[in-house]
Amino acid sequence: MIRVLLADDQTLVREAFAMLVESAPDMEVVGQAGTGRQAVTLARTERADLVVMDLRMPDLDGIEATRLIAADEDLTGLRVLVPTTYDTDEYVVEALRAGASGFLVKDTRPAELLDAIRTVAAGDALLSPGPTSRLIARFLRTHTAPPSEAGPENLSEREREVLTLVARGLNNTEIGETLQLSPLTAKTHVSRIMGKLGARDRAQLVVVAYESGLVAPGER
Structure with a gap:
């Protein structure tokens, strides 16, 4: 089972993701966080395999939360997947720098989201060359x-x-x-x-x- 932690300050978004993840036979939701700091704490206590990390959250944003998770030797195997509204979101580059393993647009189809979780949890990066190139070009x-x-x-x-x-x-x-x-x-x-x-x-x-x-x- 892939143990998934959901981090988003919007309750409805978390619940929608949770219903989708729980519908997959090979996944389970082990925690939900409304702030970046809660995400880091739950990552350390719930031993998740993957965090679906929103970038804009109160208390501690998703970029800094990702950086803390990536720097924690006890969380070496934990991967971070960043959902974003647009494939031109320059904050995604900062998240990738911080240690995120990939990103996907929030309005992606449900099956694609589940496949993305499986891909990143397996240790692979999820980066579409076209959007990634455009995003980094805008950032630079x-x-x-x-x-x-x-x-x-x-x-x-x-x-x-x-x-x-x-x-x-x-x-x-x-x-x-x-x-x-x-x-x-x-x-x-x-x-x-x-x-x-x-x-x-x-x-x-x-x-x-x-x-x-x-x-x-x-x-x-």
């Missing part, structure tokens, strides 16, 4: 990327190739086919890149690739 036009001690310049040529393909939305099998590697070798490269860049998951690799200029928004 008005924000300066924070300095990083570990960037793509510290990677080997092969690792930069792999990172570029990750940013374009390819999975390990597709990366392997593109670079004539086995899926296992591609996966090993991705794991090493995450270690070198201090990234929590593939979602943060995508942000690093765009912010560093390794991949240009709109580039395929």
Whole structure:
């Protein structure tokens, strides 16, 4: 069973998500939070596998709550999925920086939401290349990327190739086919890149690739 924590300051939204999640035979709702601080507390006590985290909440917003969860060594396996009203919501980039594993638009179909929960809970990132590219492009036009001690310049040529393909939305099998590697070798490269860049998951690799200029928004 996938243990899901729902964090949103709107009760009706939480209840709607809860009914949908509980309708799936492989999921259960283990808690509901109306503030970011409550979300962090419940994440630590209820041992959820995934948090559906709204970004705009009182007391502590979803970005800071995500950052606290990602920084907690006891919550290493906990993933954060961010629902947003628009795929141009620049706050989503901050959430991905903070440690969220993906985002989806709130008006997505119910089956797609459940699939998104399964994808992120399994440890994969949920980032559609098109919307992600546009979103990060908008963000970078008005924000300066924070300095990083570990960037793509510290990677080997092969690792930069792999990172570029990750940013374009390819999975390990597709990366392997593109670079004539086995899926296992591609996966090993991705794991090493995450270690070198201090990234929590593939979602943060995508942000690093765009912010560093390794991949240009709109580039395929």
